[in-house]
Amino acid sequence: MSYLEPLILGIIQGLTEFLPVSSSGHLEIGKALFDNESVGHESLFLTLVLHFGTGLSTVVVFRKDLFELVKSLVQFKSSENKRFSLKILLSMLPAIIVGLFLQQQIEQLFSSNLLLVGFMLVLTSILLFLADRPKKNNKQVSYANALVLGIVQAVAILPGISRSGSTIACAVLLGIEREKAARFSFLMVLPLIFGSMAKTVMDYEGSQGNTDLFALFIGFGAAFISGIMACRWMIAIVKNSQLKYFSYYCLLVGVLTIVYGLF
Numbered sequence: 001m002s003y004l005e006p007l008i009l010g011i012i013q014g015l016t017e018f019l020p021v022s023s024s025g026h027l028e029i030g031k032a033l034f035d036n037e038s039v040g041h042e043s044l045f046l047t048l049v050l051h052f053g054t055g056l057s058t059v060v061v062f063r064k065d066l067f068e069l070v071k072s073l074v075q076f077k078s079s080e081n082k083r084f085s086l087k088i089l090l091s092m093l094p095a096i097i098v099g100l101f102l103q104q105q106i107e108q109l110f111s112s113n114l115l116l117v118g119f120m121l122v123l124t125s126i127l128l129f130l131a132d133r134p135k136k137n138n139k140q141v142s143y144a145n146a147l148v149l150g151i152v153q154a155v156a157i158l159p160g161i162s163r164s165g166s167t168i169a170c171a172v173l174l175g176i177e178r179e180k181a182a183r184f185s186f187l188m189v190l191p192l193i194f195g196s197m198a199k200t201v202m203d204y205e206g207s208q209g210n211t212d213l214f215a216l217f218i219g220f221g222a223a224f225i226s227g228i229m230a231c232r233w234m235i236a237i238v239k240n241s242q243l244k245y246f247s248y249y250c251l252l253v254g255v256l257t258i259v260y261g262l263f
Contacts, residue, residue: 007222009050010219014223014228021165022160028117050223051193053227069085072084088188088191114257114260117261122251122258131169141184148174149184178238186231
């Protein structure tokens with residue numbers, strides 16, 4: 001792997017993790033265009049390293065929120081922050097179950113499966129288009145909503161479905177205030193990113209002979225820096241109801257990917 005490849009893949013990950021266009025789908029497209037021959041576990045490991053970079057960028061952007069949420073968990077009194085933290089923990093359960101029992105099946109999906117990526121991008125496009133239509137959004141995130149968004153997040157493990165796009169779109173369709181929907185979407189994925197990274201590192205131990213650590217560091221750094229910029233940009237986009245433009249983009253890329261995968 002040349003050092004240009006992880007740099008570009010890192011930038012792709014950083015921008016597309018927060019913009020609603022599917023980071024995993026774009027990474028698979030990028031790997032295919034680079035003729036990346038890594039498959040299965042190795043490909044998933046690179047993907048998780050890049051996700052770890054954007055995970056840390058989320059920590060930087062929401063550091064004040066995270067401090068208040070962690071502090072609320074160790075306090076015995078009930079508070080809005082504590083209830084919000086418990087809802088985030090509840091939203092993690094579906095993805096944890098999928099990760100524990102369907103790990104091998106998930107790894108097989110991260111092998112330049114362009115037809116799957118294309119169809120899932122089209123699905124993301126539909127969700128974004130529906131979410132951008134005018135409607136009243138003034139609800140808080142309830143425990144039931146948190147579980148529903150957790151299920152959506154688990155499904156979004158499929159490459160091509162935007163995790164942020166699908167969870168924000170579903171939250172908006174449930175009537176949740178747009179800014180709160182974006183905040184919950186970005187925070188709910190953090191424990192999963194760090195947990196998945198730790199598990200993969202432990203599983204990967206002893207089989208790292210062909211891994212270029214400097215290349216991974218380049219990809220990580222690119223994802224971290226571009227992720228900070230994209231995260232702040234995405235919050236403004238959601239507040240201003242501009243998701244339809246990403247819907248058009250996902251539809252175009254999805255159709256082109258399906259055609260490329262077929263021919």
